[in-house]
Amino acid sequence: MKPQRIIIAGGTGFLGEILTRHFRDQDHQVIILTRGESKAKQGVEYVHWDGQSLGDWVNYLKGADALINLSGKSVDCRYTTKNRRRIYDSRLNSTRALGLAMLKMEKPPKTWINATSGTIYRHAEDRPMTEADGELGEGFSVDVCQKWERMFFGFELPLVRKAALRTTIVLGNEGGAFVPLKTMARLGAGGKHGNGEQMFSWIHAFDFCRAVQFVVENNELEGVFNVAAPEQVQNHTMMRMLRSALDVPFGIPSPKWLLEIGAMIIGTETELLLKSRWVKPERLEQAGFQWEFPALEKAFADLLAKPMFAVETKLGTV
Numbered sequence: 001m002k003p004q005r006i007i008i009a010g011g012t013g014f015l016g017e018i019l020t021r022h023f024r025d026q027d028h029q030v031i032i033l034t035r036g037e038s039k040a041k042q043g044v045e046y047v048h049w050d051g052q053s054l055g056d057w058v059n060y061l062k063g064a065d066a067l068i069n070l071s072g073k074s075v076d077c078r079y080t081t082k083n084r085r086r087i088y089d090s091r092l093n094s095t096r097a098l099g100l101a102m103l104k105m106e107k108p109p110k111t112w113i114n115a116t117s118g119t120i121y122r123h124a125e126d127r128p129m130t131e132a133d134g135e136l137g138e139g140f141s142v143d144v145c146q147k148w149e150r151m152f153f154g155f156e157l158p159l160v161r162k163a164a165l166r167t168t169i170v171l172g173n174e175g176g177a178f179v180p181l182k183t184m185a186r187l188g189a190g191g192k193h194g195n196g197e198q199m200f201s202w203i204h205a206f207d208f209c210r211a212v213q214f215v216v217e218n219n220e221l222e223g224v225f226n227v228a229a230p231e232q233v234q235n236h237t238m239m240r241m242l243r244s245a246l247d248v249p250f251g252i253p254s255p256k257w258l259l260e261i262g263a264m265i266i267g268t269e270t271e272l273l274l275k276s277r278w279v280k281p282e283r284l285e286q287a288g289f290q291w292e293f294p295a296l297e298k299a300f301a302d303l304l305a306k307p308m309f310a311v312e313t314k315l316g317t318v
């Protein structure tokens with residue numbers, strides 16, 4: 001593949017960092033839109049934007065091969081009125097600003113990939129949710145995703161191919177859910193969460209990067225895509241596999257009431273652990289995407305054997 005110019009909005013977070021490294025290591029040019037300062041670092045250009053209004057940053061989009069939007073306030077917080085507003089605004093305003101920027105552009109980016117989430121589907125313990133026949137859920141997080149996708153697909157951009165990624169929990173050593181999960185399991189608190197029956201939908205960080213690249217490279221792919229591994233397991237199985245990979249002989253289970261108290265103390269929500277997400281990546285499968293880590297046991301073994309990138313990140317050397 002010839003070198004591409006790839007813009008990543010919100011590229012300073014967990015997924016942005018691993019994607020940046022993934023593309024940069026293949027000699028693609030990566031430009032990050034950030035609310036932080038403009039600078040150049042380790043071959044990556046950081047361009048300031050405010051995540052909501054048009055500015056000089058628009059010029060960087062012109063003629064780009066791909067625009068990937070990952071902007072959004074972290075959902076790892078209490079869903080207070082203020083935080084709910086920030087969660088909506090950070091996703092909707094950034095998506096709107098990018099869409100508006102491209103509306104009158106003669107040469108907009110060829111592809112626009114926008115983040116959304118696998119949590120858009122209902123609590124599912126009975127059957128997997130595919131893009132074609134998955135049922136959408138209800139409640140705050142689902143509403144965020146629906147409005148986010150509506151904003152994204154609402155822009156009519158005939159020259160731009162659009163794909164919304166309904167990504168499930170990305171497992172990586174650089175951030176996200178895996179870091180606290182393995183810490184808790186090492187401390188002996190690696191039992192099931194709630195009744196443990198809920199499905200755990202996940203994807204290895206390396207496969208997340210490869211799936212994004214797959215969508216960038218395949219010109220016929222557009223619309224929504226579930227970004228998950230093909231093998232999904234229940235929470236109690238996931239925790240058993242994690243204990244086994246960590247060689248921790250026992251794991252105290254966390255009943256729902258205990259999780260509620262814990263979540264309040266550390267400022268998060270139990271939905272992140274208790275909602276049953278059963279997300280099947282049917283469209284990626286049909287398109288011929290090959291997972292490096294289709295099964296969770298292999299993914300855990302890999303993540304615990306070596307960090308994905310043994311180099312310096314803003315989180316330190318991993």
Ligand SMILES: NC(=O)c1ccc[n+]([C@@H]2O[C@H](COP(=O)([O-])OP(=O)(O)OC[C@H]3O[C@@H](n4cnc5c(N)ncnc54)[C@H](OP(=O)(O)O)[C@@H]3O)[C@@H](O)[C@H]2O)c1
Binds near residue numbers: 051169
């Ligand atoms: N991690 C997962 O497992 C997962 C799964 C499904 C979906 N997602 C979605 O994928 C996206 C990226 O996830 P992530 O884990 O990389 O998140 P993250 O680490 O929290 O990074 C998100 C980035 O968004 C930018 N941002 C934060 N607040 C913003 C605001 N008010 N306006 C504009 N930009 C803002 C920040 O960049 P600057 O501070 O540089 O501006 C931040 O680095 C998120 O939208 C998330 O909901 C993640």
